[in-house]
Amino acid sequence: MAKGEGAESGSAAGLLPTSILQSTERPAQKEPKKKKQQLSVCNKLCYALGGAPYQVTGCALGFFLQIYLLDVAQVGPFSASIILFVGRAWDAITDPLVGLCISKSPWTCLGRLMPWIIFSTPLAVIAYFLIWFVPDFPHGQTYWYLLFYCLFETMVTCFHVPYSALTMFISTEQTERDSATAYRMTVEVLGTVLGTAIQGQIVGQADTPCFQDLNSSTVASQSANHTHGTTSHRETQKAYLLAAGVIVCIYIICAVILILGVREQR
Numbered sequence: 001m002a003k004g005e006g007a008e009s010g011s012a013a014g015l016l017p018t019s020i021l022q023s024t025e026r027p028a029q030k031e032p033k034k035k036k037q038q039l040s041v042c043n044k045l046c047y048a049l050g051g052a053p054y055q056v057t058g059c060a061l062g063f064f065l066q067i068y069l070l071d072v073a074q075v076g077p078f079s080a081s082i083i084l085f086v087g088r089a090w091d092a093i094t095d096p097l098v099g100l101c102i103s104k105s106p107w108t109c110l111g112r113l114m115p116w117i118i119f120s121t122p123l124a125v126i127a128y129f130l131i132w133f134v135p136d137f138p139h140g141q142t143y144w145y146l147l148f149y150c151l152f153e154t155m156v157t158c159f160h161v162p163y164s165a166l167t168m169f170i171s172t173e174q175t176e177r178d179s180a181t182a183y184r185m186t187v188e189v190l191g192t193v194l195g196t197a198i199q200g201q202i203v204g205q206a207d208t209p210c211f212q213d214l215n216s217s218t219v220a221s222q223s224a225n226h227t228h229g230t231t232s233h234r235e236t237q238k239a240y241l242l243a244a245g246v247i248v249c250i251y252i253i254c255a256v257i258l259i260l261g262v263r264e265q266r
Helices: 002-015 018-025 041-049 052-072 077-104 114-131 141-169 174-206 218-261
Strands: none
Touching: 041 174, 041 218, 052 077, 052 114, 052 141, 052 174, 052 218, 077 141, 114 141, 114 218, 141 174, 174 218
């Protein structure tokens, strides 16, 4: 009986294909792990530069807009306070409204957030430049600055709110998002310093004091001081426009780098 059983088992083994026998003898192979989606340093820098426009323009407006309205545009103190207060209050209103609109916006070929950044950049640049422009009509200056200040705050909100939400759509890995956020915070700190430095250096060079000539007559001294004051005032206006032009160029360059260097993912 033992011999017969051995023969039957041998014949059964001979009938099985060799592939089945080899597969049972092979150890179980591990499934290949999915590769982590890593962002390059270039991608992180492109993403981080998108945070510079908000900080550069915000610091320039925060430090110099009040001085500009009172000394250069020569707006009354009450009107200047109304412009600053309404502009900041309007910024607080637009933040949740823009966030609500972004959450309901559909997905496009450019993504959901990128279209907001692309289309808000030209309007924000124009509005920011016109804030630092002195119009010819003196009686409507308050409405001029109030209009373009609120328009700029709206457009910069349409830029910065989707940019802040873009962190969750640049990578599926939490470590990569944290690393990109670290890059972004570093660039934003540098943008804060850069905005104040550019505005201060350009405007400070044009702000020249008015000297009196003690040896000349009173009438001649007053005439010279008036002429010098008018020239200095025009130079100060040009300096503010020049500083606005430099900051606008930085805004455009950073926005273009962000749009071209970062890809939004579903």
